[in-house]
Amino acid sequence: MTIRELTFLRPLSHLAMLGAIALSLSAPAVAADAQRIVSVGGAATEVLYRLGVQDRVVGVDSTSLYPAEARDKPDVGYIRSLSAEGILSLSPDLIILEEASGPPETVAIIDKAGLKVAHVPSGYDLGGVPQKIRDIAAAVGKSEDGNKLAAEVDAELVDLKNRLAGVKTKKRVLFILSLVDGRPMAAGTHTAANGIIELAGAENVFADVKGYKTLSPEAAAAMKPDAILMIDRSSAPHEGEGLLSVPAFAATPAAATGSLFKMDALYLLGFGPRTGQAARELASKLYPDLNLAAAK
Template sequence: MLPLRSSRRQVLSATAALAILLPTLLPSAATAKDAERIVAIGGTVTEIIYALGEGDRVVAVDTTSLYPPEATSKPNIGYVRQISAEGVLSQKPDLIIAESGAGPVDSVNILKASGLNFVSIPSPPETAAIPAKIRAVGQAIGRAEKAEELAKTVEASIKAIEETVTAATGPKKKVLFALSLANGRVMAAGSQSSADAMIRLAGGENAVSSVTGYKPLTDEAVIAAAPDVVLVMSGGAQHLTAEQAFALPALAATPAGRTKAFLTMDGLYLLGLGPRAADAARDLNGMLYPEGQ
């Protein structure tokens, strides 16, 4: 894990940027409280709204909004990065809340130009920025007090797992998060990604932290990374199996390949950087170090 002091510097920067953006992004408090038809775009945004007890106000969600389960019963407006502006507008929303990165740009521009309240929630790939994200969603829907309570609870949970990991005395396992396989290459998560943030929070070491974001790796890079464990998302169209992963000669030649160390976790739970992040990190820590660290 990065030193806590370094992590805090990164989060302070992200939080400062969020504070600058919010006044221009958020509707007035009165408008936010009156919003009765919310379209939530992004699984973490949806999860936060439900965690604040406001799920009844959500009239439509995107395909990544899989938690809580009742959110999946709402009308669906498409994948977070491929939303249909017409689909959103057909729900007659009075407030649209989207994670940063929602798209395509043309659809987002149409929604912004529609005159409806459109709020974009910045999502820095750092676990310590989660409380600020919760507060931003809370302000957007007029539930700032509830959001403050939730943010403090989540902040305390994150601090607790950080302290547990810091106190561990054993060696850290090198984890390779594999998003998918394409043309025989592993699409892996480097630094400045949600997977990297969660691996560090769980007490692991990102095997490919030398790269930034999600990048395809050459066979030589996979072998040089020498991961102890391969971690993937469970379910979904890009679900990667252990058989597929270790059929690659480069992965088979790594410590993970020799021991068949392969872990799967729900994608939103692991990568959403939402209210359940500390729980996900504890679960991942337990899987990485079943006998303790």
């Protein structure tokens, strides 16, 4: 995933001036009045578009790739390496920050800038996405529409959970974020990958570890995953090809069934309005006999 160039940023020396201007402003009394919104986080941006307030969005981060029209907005940088100056230079009256936003010092500057800031939790569980949608909708004065959208997503996730209730043996999934010199970087708990695996009715084989960790192929294969899950990368479209034929993985259950699946990163890990669809699609790959792809 590439980061769009920040062509609109002013020199860093203006940071203090921008901060002083922002501090002189009082936060809007009603969030619904916000007409210049900066959205940081692909899911947050997607929610704003679904709520129909995209014309009020004046800037997004580089993970805001869906819908495609969002890519035409000014880019304030990658969600984990934001510039306070880049955001403040857009003169926002509302800044929406997903939980992963950083670095901390940048977030601290934004919080002290005297502007309306909505911090949105990641929500990597069954109730997390609907709550995220409601929080964002409330911040932009679209609570009624947000409740409807949240109810739709909640219904999708609950329906999938019910359909998976009869699964007696959960599939064991290894999520590999990337391969570093042939060594897989696997996802443990407290990650979006762990969350989507659980929503799809499966078990994360690396759940004993928090966050991401690089492993040797032998250590990863020793977990005996039934399936390996990766993300599609435009910068590395062939990543993972041949992985199941690597000696360490060749004897795994995943290799025996050819179960290496790749899905779009934001769709799979964004935890936004499409999460119910993504979880169902992943579940349909893991449990093809349940015919989940055709379920309504």
